Structure formats: C-alpha cells, structure tokens
Amino acid sequence: MERKKIAFFCWESMYSERVGGLANAATYVAQELAKRNDVHFFTRGDCDFTFNGVHYHGVRPEGGNIIEYCRNMSHGMVNRFKEFDRKPFDILHFHDWHVTEALHLLKERNTVFTYHSTEYGRNGNQHGDWWEYHEICGKEWYAGLVAKQVTTVSNVLREEVMNLYQVPDWKIRVFPNGVIPEQFDVDLDQGAIKADLGIHPYAPTILFIGRMAYQKGPDLLLDALPRVKDQFWGMQVIMAGDGGMRPWLSQVAYDRGLPVRFPGYISDAEYVRLLKAADLVVIPSRNEPFGIVLPEAWSAGKPVVACDVGGLHENIESYRDGIKVEVSADQIAEGICQALEDTDRLPKFGRSGRSKVYRQFRWEGIAENLDCMYGTVCS
Incomplete structure (x- = not known):
C-alpha cells in the first residue's frame, strides 16, 4: 500500500x-x-x-x-x-x-x-x-x-x-x-487486589468506569443497587471516573447506605487493576455510540451487564458474552442479579468476549x- x-x-x-x-x-x-x-x-x-x-x-x-x-x-x-x-x-x-x-x-x-x-x-x-x-x-x-x-x-x-x-x-x-487487548490481559491475582481494597475475596464486586454524566447512566446503577445488595451478601461497588454528577451520586449512595466507593479519575494502570478485581462490569449508559469499556472489559476476561443501546446493542450477544437489558434501574438490577447468581456462567461470558475482541476489535x-x-x- x-x-x-x-x-x-x-x-x-x-x-x-x-x-x-x-x-x-x-x-x-x-x-x-x-x-x-x-x-x-x-x-x-x-x-x-x-x-x-x-x-x-x-x-x-x-x-x-x-x-x-x-x-x-x-x-x-x-x-x-x-x-x-x-x-x-x-x-x-x-x-x-x-x-x-x-x-x-x-x-x-x-x-x-x-x-x-x-x-x-x-x-x-x-x-x-x-x-x-x-x-x-x-x-x-x-x-x-x-x-x-x-x-x-x-x-x-x-x-x-x-x-x-x-x-x-x-x-x-x-x-x-x-483496543490493545494485551494491555488488559495481564496476570494479576483478583483476591490479592480485593484484599488491598479492603474487600472480602468472596464479596461480589461490581465495577463502573466512565464520566459521571446523564448519558452514562450512573444514577440508574445506583437506583438498581438496593435490590442487588439485598440479594448478595457483601456486595461492593466501585464507580470510577469524574464528572458533574459525582458529588450528588456520592451523597445519594451515602444516604442510602450503599457500599459504593468513588475513587474519581484513575490512571490506566489502576483501571486495569480494578478490572481484575471486579467480578462484573456494568455499563448502564442511556446512549453509547460505541462503548469502549465493553471491549476493554472483555480484554480483561470480564463479563458485562449493559444497557441495550448503540454499540453495546450491536456488539453484545446476550447470554453468550454478556447480558443486555433495557434502560431502566429495575432491568439493570435484574441483569446484575442474573449474572451474579450463576458464577459458573460468568467466566464463560468473559472468555467469549475476549475471543470476540481478538477477532473484531x-x-x-x-x-x-x-x-x-x-x-x-x-x-
């Protein structure tokens, strides 16, 4: 050429x-x-x-x-x-x-x-x-x-x-x-990272990463969490990223007694570390032209629950490499609970997603x- x-x-x-x-x-x-x-x-x-x-x-x-x-x-x-x-x-x-x-x-x-x-x-x-x-x-x-x-x-x-x-x-x-999948497919011990974060190794850990903005739906995730918390002992949630909604979201999580931490803007290295700590990545976006978090999570071998919009709609095969849900707090909660209920299926979602990354992304x-x-x- x-x-x-x-x-x-x-x-x-x-x-x-x-x-x-x-x-x-x-x-x-x-x-x-x-x-x-x-x-x-x-x-x-x-x-x-x-x-x-x-x-x-x-x-x-x-x-x-x-x-x-x-x-x-x-x-x-x-x-x-x-x-x-x-x-x-x-x-x-x-x-x-x-x-x-x-x-x-x-x-x-x-x-x-x-x-x-x-x-x-x-x-x-x-x-x-x-x-x-x-x-x-x-x-x-x-x-x-x-x-x-x-x-x-x-x-x-x-x-x-x-x-x-x-x-x-x-x-x-x-x-x-x-993506460059090799950046995310690294050998880190999930239990050790959870211990560093003060999280029990068996506690279901959910990761959100993105701008704290209406488009990205962090408020929908917060509204979904009470049901998940009631159903899964020790659930922990990390909502990483910055944006105008972050102070309000932090106050809402505190008022509701939700186990959510807000580390703010994080480095690329810390992002990879948090991906490895997570059991599930949730993408609750109301609008997502592509959704780069999806192939990044897959590159780390992580399963996803995501709203059925935009590029997420195109690229996820539901119940094969993730779970797609409607844009609502109730449906996000349902998707998270379905994912966490079947711990044998979660790694399969992650492996299928990683295979798709190497083929397409x-x-x-x-x-x-x-x-x-x-x-x-x-x-």
Missing part, C-alpha cells in the same frame, strides 16, 4: 490534553496508521514531539466559552498545519465537532470527518434551550455536509447521523473503535481498513 501523508485534527490525545475516550481512539489509530504512513496529529498542547511514529503539533487555544474556544483552536491548528504542508498532505482526518472550523478552512482538500458521538446523544435529549447545544448541532450538520467522506464508530450512530443531519448513506462508513485490522478507505478518498 502506497505511503500517504496524513493529518489528524483532534482536540485531545493520550499524550497532551486528555478528556475522554476520544483521546484513546484517535491516538491508537494514528499510531497504527503511522506504521505505514507519515502521520501528523494537530491537537492541544504546549510543544511538538514525536511518539510511536506520530508527529504531534500543539496549539494553546483560548475563548470565553466552548464555541469560541474551539473556533480559536481550529484556526491555530490550521496555522500549524500550513507549516508542514509544503509537501502536501494526502488525507485530512477530522475527529468530532470541535475541529469543524478547521475542516471548513480546508474543505477543498481530501477530507474525512468522524462522528464519535453526537451532541443529541451526549445530552440525552436534555438540551432545553441551551444555545451551545444548537451551535454544536449546527457544526455537526455542517461537517457531515462538506467532508468528502464521513465515518462513524457504529451502525447505530451511522443511522443517527443520517437521520439527524441528512448525511446520505453512500457517503458514510462504519469503523469501530478498537484490534486496532491493526481497523487501521488497515481505514487506510484502504483513504485510498478511495484520494483517487
């Missing part, structure tokens, strides 16, 4: 400013592409550096609100891009709405725009009259209009984008997010398919 010069535009990366799962997705696919291409990554940061074959170029934006901030960031990215465009880039790949103005300024080039989610999905229809909501939706619509090629991370998100923004079906393709194969698609955009 002919070597290409590729520019990524993304407001976060794993090695500079990092906000959520977008950083991992964009960074890992850039690294895979860099094994056979020249990849430059324009993002927020204070310096330029090269790591794992990718050339990172930082900008430091400013603005009185998120819209002004991203406009300033996009202009800064385009200025930096021009410094390295003497030998012209073959492909310009833009990730999510934050960089739409950069896409606008470079719209005559070979452009690809990826929806990792939509503002409609992130806010769970709770937008009211927020002016920012309408501004962001407008940028998402415009990006789908002017980009030469559009991609999404799941078929459900593809349908959502087509319905919301009238992107034609011939223009939009699906490339799932991936390794970054090498995803990047290879994406690289082939780039060739069609260039032609």
Whole structure:
C-alpha cells in the first residue's frame, strides 16, 4: 500500500490534553496508521514531539466559552498545519465537532470527518434551550455536509447521523473503535487486589468506569443497587471516573447506605487493576455510540451487564458474552442479579468476549481498513 501523508485534527490525545475516550481512539489509530504512513496529529498542547511514529503539533487555544474556544483552536491548528504542508498532505482526518472550523478552512482538500458521538446523544435529549447545544448541532450538520467522506464508530450512530443531519448513506462508513487487548490481559491475582481494597475475596464486586454524566447512566446503577445488595451478601461497588454528577451520586449512595466507593479519575494502570478485581462490569449508559469499556472489559476476561443501546446493542450477544437489558434501574438490577447468581456462567461470558475482541476489535485490522478507505478518498 502506497505511503500517504496524513493529518489528524483532534482536540485531545493520550499524550497532551486528555478528556475522554476520544483521546484513546484517535491516538491508537494514528499510531497504527503511522506504521505505514507519515502521520501528523494537530491537537492541544504546549510543544511538538514525536511518539510511536506520530508527529504531534500543539496549539494553546483560548475563548470565553466552548464555541469560541474551539473556533480559536481550529484556526491555530490550521496555522500549524500550513507549516508542514509544503509537501502536501494526502488525507485530512477530522475527529468530532470541535475541529469543524478547521475542516471548513480546508474543505477543498481530501477530507474525512468522524462522528464519535453526537451532541443529541451526549445530552440525552436534555438540551432545553441551551444555545451551545444548537451551535454544536449546527457544526455537526455542517461537517457531515462538506467532508468528502464521513465515518462513524457504529451502525447505530451511522443511522443517527443520517437521520439527524441528512448525511446520505453512500457517503458514510462504519469503523469501530478498537483496543490493545494485551494491555488488559495481564496476570494479576483478583483476591490479592480485593484484599488491598479492603474487600472480602468472596464479596461480589461490581465495577463502573466512565464520566459521571446523564448519558452514562450512573444514577440508574445506583437506583438498581438496593435490590442487588439485598440479594448478595457483601456486595461492593466501585464507580470510577469524574464528572458533574459525582458529588450528588456520592451523597445519594451515602444516604442510602450503599457500599459504593468513588475513587474519581484513575490512571490506566489502576483501571486495569480494578478490572481484575471486579467480578462484573456494568455499563448502564442511556446512549453509547460505541462503548469502549465493553471491549476493554472483555480484554480483561470480564463479563458485562449493559444497557441495550448503540454499540453495546450491536456488539453484545446476550447470554453468550454478556447480558443486555433495557434502560431502566429495575432491568439493570435484574441483569446484575442474573449474572451474579450463576458464577459458573460468568467466566464463560468473559472468555467469549475476549475471543470476540481478538477477532473484531484490534486496532491493526481497523487501521488497515481505514487506510484502504483513504485510498478511495484520494483517487
């Protein structure tokens, strides 16, 4: 395959400013592409550096609100891009709405725009009259209009984008997010980790990891826990991650006497450790374009109970590699109880999920398919 010069535009990366799962997705696919291409990554940061074959170029934006901030960031990215465009880039790949103005300024080039989610999905229809909501939706619509090629991370998100923004079906393709399963498939003793956490080795331990936001459904999980607590002795729950709902969730758990701990933002190493401590991973999202926690949990050999939405709906085969439930506290409780009642079945779910990861969600194969698609955009 002919070597290409590729520019990524993304407001976060794993090695500079990092906000959520977008950083991992964009960074890992850039690294895979860099094994056979020249990849430059324009993002927020204070310096330029090269790591794992990718050339990172930082900008430091400013603005009185998120819209002004991203406009300033996009202009800064385009200025930096021009410094390295003497030998012209073959492909310009833009990730999510934050960089739409950069896409606008470079719209005559070979452009690809990826929806990792939509503002409609992130806010769970709770937008009211927020002016920012309408501004962001407008940028998402415009990006789908002017980009030469559009991609999404799941078929459900593809349908959502087509319905919301009238992107034609011939223009939009699906490339799932991936994982590096070896990062999670490590030899750690579950009992020893539980002991370090002050948890009895036989106590059923549930893990939630994600933003403490309405979209991710942490409140649904809390509402499900009283029934689980009554049925399973010693149940312990770890809800890791940060976000606006965290103080309220912590107070609710305390008021209800629920055995939940909130460690806040955790490192990647601690995440792997907590996955190994857990008996079950619960993903109670109301909206989930892909759901990266799913293949990460599977990579660690862990079973999952997840709401039947988005990428979770597409990728889980219920009662084979996990349990899918409706988006409600009662159904989440039912799914957790079903999972914990059958301790023989749980490891089988985890093993089936891990096998699926190696078949479908390794970054090498995803990047290879994406690289082939780039060739069609260039032609």
